[in-house]
Amino acid sequence: MPQHRTRRTLVAIPLAVALFALAPAGSSARTATPTDAALALLVTRGKAPAAALLAREESGTRFAHAEAGTGATASAPSRPPATSAPDDGSAVASRPATTPGPATAIRREDHFRAGSITKTFLATVVLQLAAEHRLSLSDSVDDHLPGVVRGAGNDGRALTLRALLTHTSGLYDFTRDTEGAFPVTPLQAVRIALTHPPADRGRFAYSNTNYVLLGMVVEQVTGASYATEIRRRIISPLRLTGTSFPGSRMSLPSPHGRAYATDGSDVTELDPRAAGAAGELVSTLADLDRFYAALLGGELLPPDQRREMLNTRAAQGEYGMGIYPVKLPCGTTVWGHNGRISGSYVRTAATIDGRRVLTFRVNTSGIADPGLEPALLSAEFCPRTP
Template sequence: MAPVRAMTAALVCLVLLVLAPTALSAQWSPSAQAVLPMLVTRGGAPAAALLAQEGTRTRYASAGTGVARADHFRAGSITKTFIATLVLELAAEHRLKLSDTVEQHLPGVLSGPQGDVGRDLTLRALLTHTSGLSDFTSDTQGLVPLSPRQAVRIALTHPSPGPGRYSYSNTNYVLLGMVVEQVTGRSYATEAERRIIAPLRLTGTSFPGSRTSLPSPHGRAYAADGTDVTELDPRVAGAAGELVTTLADLDRFYAALLGGRLLSPYWLHEMTDTRTAHGLYGMGLFPVKLSCGTTVWGHNGRITGSYVRTAATMDGRRVLTFRVNTTTVADPGLEPALLAAEFCPRTS
């Protein structure tokens, strides 16, 4: 799922004017909790939930029925932040370079009708979505379980304009998952467990592989047409969107990442450098400038039956994750409204 980039400033201002509490003396307004029900009433979600964290303080809110604070859910493309972190940790250990070509690590994998495009593509291009590779999910609609090589072969049936232009593609991160396995001799799931999940004690987070069920506790997940899609084969997304997690774990992960607990300042700067992607994307993270001028960092994730968004301040001290138990929020203006309600300072 491509990051949300369009901010609907007029809607944000209207929502804040109507919903912001007037009796609060704190500098920051917790009115994201007031915006949340609109994801159900106007966004068409059966249920929605959020968990905000600032230091040791947390705030939980839900709307609709069928979600709970401890629920496990599918996080879709938020998986990309985990994969990018693994790649940058390997770069920090000098086990690969971002300037390495795909061909160096995965010989012949990108050989297709247009020739061996892997000789021209760097790992940096994959991380920043500037490879030019087609998104395999455009063909599968995120419904067909595939092996990584099958996903890449589908992408190669479409012509590539070559690297340089930003174009969000799940194929990039499937390839990065393959690179992690080639470099370490272990799957990206195993590497994520030992490098991220276990050290941060993300007890509700896992890479389920081909397991179609969610761990307990969990609610139900629904497609846009109301079909129950709680049972889903994660191989429809692989390293681009396989992750299962919880609200608390995502808040903890992004706070730790942006707070410098997983990467050194040098590599965290690389991760948040958006110049390669023309200001639109870093490496597994993207910035959004809110209507008040505040910029938040994070990622979103969409997979059939689930939409999730985590956003945080640059230092990771303030984090918000919200989710709905369906594929899409019908009103695209609600997401920026909710983020502005959480992160923009009060003006009165």
């Protein structure tokens, strides 16, 4: 399941020593960047079997990856040479993405579970429906799902769609009970949440239940599932050929690597109904970069709805609608989301205009050292001294 952080301002760890230690002998500044060094730390200190990133800039894209036991990263531009072996053989070489590496390796075109990044897609569709006047963010949950939210002090008549989008409804997170261990229907997920009293309404409290309900609202308004609407409105127009909603399908599309739980067990096959509208999505690094570039660049929402999405006041600065800001130590603010589901942790961050986007992932459920994520984001988005 997804994980949300509690601090918006991130503190980066120094990377100079890491870069010196992890760059392969004979490599040049063109292939060993601070971002690559931070990525390698996700393996050496973060205890991930493998890590990979795809950076998207106006000048092109750059893919880098690292695997346990190699001690370094390899970095390649969007059109890599056939081979580029380091002088000492200590690192995985830059190579065409179709060339297999170690069993744990992550390739550029691999499909993976994106967890809560699903929420950005779903929030975009809800805001599109608002722009079409098919719903209002001020609508109560009961306006669309009458009687569904009742129990233990929870009342859908007092909750708006805006409260669901911004995680200020106070609804209990059903995954705290299920731990993502078994599939549930949307109604079952809501009923699990409703056995608990609400938290303080109007205060930010991240809850997957909010987005399960939004998925139900989309179906009620359109007559089609949230997955169908996202395919029609986002995936097809943007040509996100590696992005899908698996439904009850437990396997990943090809190509894909392996996914591991924190105890090392293989969890590549998983029933995505454990996450549903809160985290079902399967995608690729390139597709996620493309999606956030289009969203923040104004391709998917009219200006009013884009401003609404980026407005964090309702959530006390913590969260917009399906997206959240992080202020880096250098003063740069990036926007995006993370996603955690068994066997996969993903993070996408972008500048507010969508011109620079970074997506990284590890093929396990989390990163052992939480300080490594801010280090990687800072390495990518903060100005570099000569």
